[in-house]
Amino acid sequence: MAVTFSLPTVLARLTDGQATIQASGTTLGDVVSEIAGRFPRLAPRLRDEAGGPYPFVTFYLNDEDIRFRDGFATPVREGDEITVVAAIAGG
Amino acid sequence: MTITLDLPSIALGKPAASSGRDLRVLPLVCKLCHTTYPGTASATCEECLGPLEPVYPAGRALPSAAQIGARSPSLWRYREWLPFEGTPVHSLDSGFTPLLESPSLARLLRVARVWVKNDAVSHPSLSFKDRVVATALNAAHALGLDTVGCASTGNLANAVAAQAARAGLPAWIFIPHDLEPAKVVGTLVYHPHLVRVRGNYDDVNRLCSQVADRFGWGLVNINLRGYYGEGSKTMAFEIAEQLGWRLPSAVVAPMAGGSLLTKLEKGFREFAEAGLVSGQAPRLYGTQAQGCAPIVNLVKRGGEAVEPVIPRTIARSLAIGNPADGRFAARAIRDTGGWVAGVSDEDLLTGIRLLAESTGVFTETAGGVTVAGALALAEAGRFRSDDEVVLCITGNGLKTADALEGTLPAAPIINPKIRELEALHGRDL
Ligand SMILES: [Zn+2]
Numbered sequence: 001m002a003v004t005f006s007l008p009t010v011l012a013r014l015t016d017g018q019a020t021i022q023a024s025g026t027t028l029g030d031v032v033s034e035i036a037g038r039f040p041r042l043a044p045r046l047r048d049e050a051g052g053p054y055p056f057v058t059f060y061l062n063d064e065d066i067r068f069r070d071g072f073a074t075p076v077r078e079g080d081e082i083t084v085v086a087a088i089a090g091g
Numbered sequence: 092m093t094i095t096l097d098l099p100s101i102a103l104g105k106p107a108a109s110s111g112r113d114l115r116v117l118p119l120v121c122k123l124c125h126t127t128y129p130g131t132a133s134a135t136c137e138e139c140l141g142p143l144e145p146v147y148p149a150g151r152a153l154p155s156a157a158q159i160g161a162r163s164p165s166l167w168r169y170r171e172w173l174p175f176e177g178t179p180v181h182s183l184d185s186g187f188t189p190l191l192e193s194p195s196l197a198r199l200l201r202v203a204r205v206w207v208k209n210d211a212v213s214h215p216s217l218s219f220k221d222r223v224v225a226t227a228l229n230a231a232h233a234l235g236l237d238t239v240g241c242a243s244t245g246n247l248a249n250a251v252a253a254q255a256a257r258a259g260l261p262a263w264i265f266i267p268h269d270l271e272p273a274k275v276v277g278t279l280v281y282h283p284h285l286v287r288v289r290g291n292y293d294d295v296n297r298l299c300s301q302v303a304d305r306f307g308w309g310l311v312n313i314n315l316r317g318y319y320g321e322g323s324k325t326m327a328f329e330i331a332e333q334l335g336w337r338l339p340s341a342v343v344a345p346m347a348g349g350s351l352l353t354k355l356e357k358g359f360r361e362f363a364e365a366g367l368v369s370g371q372a373p374r375l376y377g378t379q380a381q382g383c384a385p386i387v388n389l390v391k392r393g394g395e396a397v398e399p400v401i402p403r404t405i406a407r408s409l410a411i412g413n414p415a416d417g418r419f420a421a422r423a424i425r426d427t428g429g430w431v432a433g434v435s436d437e438d439l440l441t442g443i444r445l446l447a448e449s450t451g452v453f454t455e456t457a458g459g460v461t462v463a464g465a466l467a468l469a470e471a472g473r474f475r476s477d478d479e480v481v482l483c484i485t486g487n488g489l490k491t492a493d494a495l496e497g498t499l500p501a502a503p504i505i506n507p508k509i510r511e512l513e514a515l516h517g518r519d520l
Pocket of ligand 1: 121122123124125126136137138139140141
């Protein structure tokens with residue numbers, strides 16, 4: 001499945017300035033693995049040593065926080081948009 | 092004759108001076124991996140995406156209690172603990188709200204004394220968000236940002252709109268589309284760019300983190316967050332000073348993103364480190380509505396990671412399902428020996444009425460959560476009979492008056508005849 005993967009500027013410096021990346025996979029974890037393979041410097045920012053997401057990095061699959069789904073095991077579909085956001089709060 | 096009153100141009104005024112030569116922000120450090128950064132409009136660590144907070148110069152000169160006491164009654168009397176070098180230029184008169192004692196609440200909570208820290212009358216926008224916005228707008232000035240904004244559940248929108256109007260800064264304010272009418276009116280009246288976003292606060296927050304990235308504006312609780320959050324400490328400073336330079340034994344505060352609890356702990360600790368107060372740090376108690384209680388859940392469950400929830404509560408100003416400071420708030424609560432309480436929407440309405448009837452303070456739903464939470468904590472035996480408890484009341488009841496609809500007794504209507512009042516009163520006057 002081809003998906004779009006959007007990064008905050010603070011991480012785009014690890015992808016030669018690309019804030020939006022085309023990627024593919026059948027689960028979100030696959031997509032993250034594929035991107036981690038292409039951008040080795042980005043890899044440790046996307047997932048921890050155990051291969052899971054960090055508490056301060058939130059992944060959204062089409063507007064939904066993946067923690068309300070199956071995390072990295074969540075399936076992705078053709079055309080899905082994945083957005084990575086540094087956790088922030090208070091309002 | 093036609094008169095044109097061009098309000099927008101008056102409201103927007105001229106942009107503030109671009110870069111504050113006379114005001115600089117302090118450098119930042121990552122709370123997780125401790126990487127340091129020069130002062131900047133970013134709240135995110137480039138190494139680990141953790142949150143950044145300011146670094147204060149070691150060995151800086153600090154004022155004595157007497158010196159602070161002689162300064163003007165605003166949050167800037169604690170300027171050595173706010174993240175700047177130089178002279179602030181915006182919102183110089185926010186802060187220093189009343190601390191009032193409530194013997195009735197002390198009896199109800201079965202403790203020695205109770206005080207209410209009353210940010211319901213904060214200047215200018217009637218919530219404790221005036222503190223953080225005062226700090227953030229000065230950070231925007233120091234960093235040369237000429238547009239500000241925020242993601243808000245309402246109170247922050249009011250505070251940014253009011254203070255930006257006065258500072259002459261354009262403001263872009265993002266709120267959930269279905270916010271309480273009073274909070275929308277209380278923002279629009281200042282004529283900011285107000286955008287209602289379909290979704291809940293967490294959706295607004297996510298959009299705003301992308302907005303800050305893309306537009307380079309100073310979004311006070313997003314990319315200026317490291318500076319913004321420090322303003323909350325002034326609530327702790329004021330409590331200590333207003334108690335006569337001493338610490339209460341317990342403090343109860345509401346939790347949304349969790350920042351206030353964290354900053355209360357930091358504020359009390361900094362005053363102790365400065366030798367301005369002595370004795371044990373207050374036990375910190377956090378309250379949330381049961382319909383959005385991710386931090387309460389975390390403290391009760393243990394561990395470090397917040398499990399986000401979809402908020403379902405009338406306490407809209409606390410309806411943050413994904414609180415980024417949740418783990419730090421939980422740590423502050425555990426480290427000080429405090430605890431948490433989650434309250435139902437019904438109980439928070441009772442809490443609002445109880446504070447009004449016992450103490451003469453009308454608070455919004457978040458304050459109802461604090462009062463009802465304090466009662467629940469007392470019921471659970473969390474307080475001691477010799478405790479001195481401060482309740483942090485963070486917002487004004489007029490902002491969420493709709494919530495009380497149907498819960499208050501109806502007021503009778505009479506003709507302007509004395510005998511009708513006598514009949515109503517039940518006796519001859
Ligand atoms: Zn870091």
